[in-house]
Amino acid sequence: xxxxxxxxxxxxxxxxxxxxxxxxxxxxxxxxxxxxxxxxxxxxxxxxxxxxxxxxxxxxxxxxxxxxxxxxxxxxxxxxxxxxxxxxxxxxxxxxxxxxxxxxxxxxxxxxxxxxxxxxxxxxx
Amino acid sequence: xxxxxxxxxxxxxxxxxxxxxxxxxxxxxxxxxxxxxxxxxxxxxxxxxxxxxxxxxxxxxxxxxxxxxxxxxxxxxxxxxxxxxxxxxxxxxxxxxxxxxxxxxxxxxxxxxxxxxxxxxxxxxxxxxxxxxxxxxxxxxxxxxxxxxxxxxxxxxxxxxxx
Numbered sequence: 001x002x003x004x005x006x007x008x009x010x011x012x013x014x015x016x017x018x019x020x021x022x023x024x025x026x027x028x029x030x031x032x033x034x035x036x037x038x039x040x041x042x043x044x045x046x047x048x049x050x051x052x053x054x055x056x057x058x059x060x061x062x063x064x065x066x067x068x069x070x071x072x073x074x075x076x077x078x079x080x081x082x083x084x085x086x087x088x089x090x091x092x093x094x095x096x097x098x099x100x101x102x103x104x105x106x107x108x109x110x111x112x113x114x115x116x117x118x119x120x121x122x123x124x125x
Numbered sequence: 126x127x128x129x130x131x132x133x134x135x136x137x138x139x140x141x142x143x144x145x146x147x148x149x150x151x152x153x154x155x156x157x158x159x160x161x162x163x164x165x166x167x168x169x170x171x172x173x174x175x176x177x178x179x180x181x182x183x184x185x186x187x188x189x190x191x192x193x194x195x196x197x198x199x200x201x202x203x204x205x206x207x208x209x210x211x212x213x214x215x216x217x218x219x220x221x222x223x224x225x226x227x228x229x230x231x232x233x234x235x236x237x238x239x240x241x242x243x244x245x246x247x248x249x250x251x252x253x254x255x256x257x258x259x260x261x262x263x264x265x266x267x268x269x270x271x272x273x274x275x276x277x278x279x280x281x282x283x284x285x286x287x288x
Contacts, residue, residue, distance in 0.1 A: 102131055105142045105252070109128045111166035115156055116148050 023090065026070035031055075032063050036072050040086030046075075049084065142252045150240050153248040154211035157181070157238065164189065177225070181214075183207050188225055200225050206235075214238040218254075 027033055031053060038044055038052075050060040064084055067073040072090045076083055130143040146153050156162045160176035168174030168191045178188040187203040200221035207215035219233035235255040243249055 099133075101140055101254070102133065105131070105140070106128060107169060108166055109142065109144050111169075112144070112156060113127050113146070115162055115165050116146055116152060119148075119152070 022070040023072065026066050026072055029063070029066075031060075032067055035060075035063055035084075036067060036086055038086075039073055039084045040088060043083050043085040045078075045081040045083055047081065139253060139255045141254075144250050144252075145243065146248045146250065147246075148248055149246055150211050150242050150248045153240055153250055157214060158210070160187075181205055181208055187216075188221070190225075198223070202227060203236075212240050 027036070034053075035049060038049070046061055046064060047057065049064070050057040053060055064073065064075065067084075068075055070090070072087055074085050074087060076085075127146070128142060128144045130141075132141040132143075133139075156166060158181055160179035163179070164174040164176045167176075167189065171194055172191050174189050174191050176187065176189045178186055180186055183205060185205040187205065188200070189202070190198045190200045192198055200223065202219055202221050202225070204217040204219075205215070206217060207213070214237070216236040216238070217233050218236055219227050221227050237253045237255075239251045239253075241249045241251075
């Protein structure tokens with residue numbers, strides 16, 4: 001039971017590290033950060049977003065796609081418009097990552113103590 | 126004896142694990158420096174670590190894999206940045222592909238481990254891990270704080286969307 005948990009934590013952590021990487025990449029760009037900020041406060045259509053930045057509609061659309069892949073925004077169709085909305089849950093993922101890692105290290109330190117207590121004996125498993 | 130403090134800083138994306146051991150500094154150091162000892166605590170019993178290379182010198186490499194209950198192997202590596210036996214270890218920890226080559230698509234973690242002798246022969250070990258930090262991280266935390274504001278403004282979404 002205990003071991004099962006540890007195993008699962010290891011998997012969760014790996015998956016979440018990958019996910020954090022997607023998030024960092026998505027937020028590494030100033031325009032994308034600005035889009036996230038906007039759509040967290042209120043949903044916007046893609047064309048409305050496009051009007052706010054000095055770049056092509058296609059370029060804004062690409063930024064939105066990167067944010068969508070990182071799960072920072074969701075997009076849905078409304079009439080002829082595509083509506084973009086921010087996902088606040090994505091922000092919470094970083095805290096989950098740190099919590100998962102804490103468990104990994106607590107378990108490691110418990111084993112560290114066990115190995116240390118065996119003292120200067122040989123290198124038997 | 127064992128973990129005395131865990132400090133997580135989401136803004137700086139760091140975590141610091143402080144532990145104290147009723148053992149001399151050399152014994153605590155040996156759990157990192159001896160690959161057979163290292164592999165016994167690095168991975169859980171059902172996900173055991175096997176250390177392949179272990180060159181704990183500046184510029185050296187430590188490589189290991191962890192075996193899942195299904196027999197799947199997950200490769201990992203450390204790049205040894207700096208070593209000051211028995212007081213300090215600077216490591217970069219990363220994932221590797223199935224051939225053991227560093228996986229460039231995956232972020233790496235920086236570790237600094239410091240060891241200090243306490244009165245009475247005990248040892249304090251502090252492990253600080255730092256994730257690839259960036260302004261993006263600050264942004265995430267800032268957005269978290271704006272959560273309340275975002276909720277409060279929820280009802281005017283539609284109005285702004287058509288502005």
